[in-house]
Amino acid sequence: MINIAIFASGNGSNFQSIVDAYKNNKLLVRKIILVANKENINAIKIANQNKIKNYTFILKNYSSKVSYEEEILKVLEEEKIKYIFLAGYMMLISSVLLERYRNRIFNIHPSLLPSFKGKNAIEETLSYGTYLSGFTIHHVNQDVDSGKIIFQKQVRVYKNDTPEKLQFRIQKQEHKYYWKVINKIIRGDEE
Ligand code: GRF
Numbered sequence: 001m002i003n004i005a006i007f008a009s010g011n012g013s014n015f016q017s018i019v020d021a022y023k024n025n026k027l028l029v030r031k032i033i034l035v036a037n038k039e040n041i042n043a044i045k046i047a048n049q050n051k052i053k054n055y056t057f058i059l060k061n062y063s064s065k066v067s068y069e070e071e072i073l074k075v076l077e078e079e080k081i082k083y084i085f086l087a088g089y090m091m092l093i094s095s096v097l098l099e100r101y102r103n104r105i106f107n108i109h110p111s112l113l114p115s116f117k118g119k120n121a122i123e124e125t126l127s128y129g130t131y132l133s134g135f136t137i138h139h140v141n142q143d144v145d146s147g148k149i150i151f152q153k154q155v156r157v158y159k160n161d162t163p164e165k166l167q168f169r170i171q172k173q174e175h176k177y178y179w180k181v182i183n184k185i186i187r188g189d190e191e
Contacts, residue, residue, distance in 0.1 A: 001030035002082040002186060007089035008036055012043025014087035014108060017175035018182065019050050027179055028186045033079050035072060037091055053079070059091070069096035076101075085182060086140065090119065093140050105140040106185065108178055110170045112136060112152055117145035122163045122170070133157050133166060135174050137181050151181045 006015050015034065021027045034047040034054035047054040055075050062068035073096055076084070084097070086107040093105060111121040113136040116128075125133045134154040139147030153173050157166060 001028065003031040003033070003080050004029050004083045004085060004182070004186075005033050005035050005076055005079070005081045006043075007084060007086045008034060008041065008043035009038055009090040010041050010043065010088050012041065012046045012088065013171055014174055014178055015043045016046050018085070018087070018179050019046060019052060021179035023050065026183075028183050031079070033075075033081065035075070035084075035089075037089065043088075065094050066096055069094060073097060073100055083182075083185065084140075085178075087178070092142070092144065094142070098140070098142060103139060106150070106182075107138055107140050107145070107147070108174055109136050109138065109145045110134075110167065110174070112154065113138060113145055113149060122167050125157065126161060126163060126166065131157055133170060135170050135177075137178065150185070151177065153177055 006018060008015050019032065022029065022032055032052055034043060034052055036044050036054060036056045037059065039056055044054055044056065057068060057072055059068050062071065082104065084101055084105040097105065109121065111125055112132065112134045116124045132154050134152055136149055137151040138149045141147040155170050155173055
């Protein structure tokens with residue numbers, strides 16, 4: 001059995017759904033840790049409530065992004081982490097982690113990539129007027145939301161949608177599927 005790290009910057013609803021699967025013995029991992037890049041975020045509260053080990057790294061406390069990621073890497077190695085799953089982690093992963101965790105870092109993004117990359121995906125989906133949205137789970141590389149796609153799920157967009165309504169329906173699907181895709185990745189049959 002392997003260990004995984006979830007990286008988060010905020011609310012942590014995806015993290016919660018992964019923790020729920022773990023607690024229900026549905027996740028094929030021995031241990032989960034949380035890596036946060038902000039203090040006092042909801043994801044940390046969820047981790048503490050569920051006795052999940054968590055670490056916070058604040059970029060401005062380091063002289064560079066390289067030294068920031070080197071500190072994270074030390075923890076990942078100490079904790080024997082095999083895969084990293086980003087769940088609302090609002091920072092680009094750079095060379096230190098990308099090289100050490102080559103092909104073992106994944107992200108979930110609230111659009112059908114390659115459409116609507118970046119942090120305003122839901123607002124852009126609505127202003128463009130597409131009929132279909134959804135989410136994508138993909139490999140992480142040096143560019144924003146650009147790595148190879150491994151899973152997508154469609155969500156209908158309705159005429160009276162607001163960003164909140166659409167986000168709610170997308171996240172409902174994210175919570176249903178992210179942990180299942182994590183299991184597929186761990187089993188090596190994600191493609
Ligand atoms: C998710 O919708 C995910 O697609 C995006 O950020 C959001 C994070 O939400 N990358 P949460 O923190 O898991 O609630």
